[in-house]
Amino acid sequence: MKKITYSAPSVKKAFRILYAISDSSNGLGISDLSKKLKIGKSTVHGITTALEELGVLVRDPLYKRYTVGYSLLEVCRTAFAKIDLKDLARKPMEKLMGKVGETVFLGVLNGDHVTIVDMVESRNEMKITSPPGTRLPLLAGATGRALLSQIEKEKSKEILQKKGLVRYTSKTVIDQRQFLREIEKVKTQGYAMDDEEYIPGVRAVAAPLVFPSSPPAALWVVGFTSTLDDQKVKTVIREIQEAVREIREFPH
16 A cells, blocks of 8 residues: 655745744844745745744744744743653763763754753853754764764765765864764764864763663763863763763663
8 A cells, every 4th residue: 555645845844944043043034034945935924924823933023033932932841841861861961060070961863963952061161052952963073973873874874975074173074984983983982082073172072872762862071172181081981971871770
């Protein structure tokens, strides 16, 4: 029997509009959205009007720009509250931050990118920070390799060929074969290392976090090279793996 699928183009366009508006610091108008997303103005107008009526978007009457509304925030809050992984990981993340003094992130593989689910911010005056809900490139740095180590190798190859590797810094790995080898190393050593590959002057250590009924997840620690030196990296590797074990062994 032939499987019938429905692509729901209007729904996809609505989500593209939501992503574009959420990424904008000052909001976007209908003309901005139409030009940015290459969607007709009448279509954009129809979708934004419907989302505004639902409280998902709010329109500034003076500047005619749309920003994210409270209804969407309520939905996000409810969704985050139901993520068991976030709840289980919180205390180990706080303990990890206390031991290493750097910001700790929890994220999941979400389609073709990484979504931050939770964060425990460093107490350092200078620190790396990004709020829950932030999207990160999948193929940038240690986090992506930690996540891709949890899926089939052929699937990783497919993602690499489709998206390609972007050079973010002079240290970014842009050779696909080397990138795949780095993913395989994660499977044996239990962590991935990012030495200024994504952001100059920033280091990260990421560990895969396999959790029942959850998409591929990872825990990672990020800090500046000035504080996250070679000796401290060794401590982070040991402590992040201990945190992952603690989360996995928690009764669920």
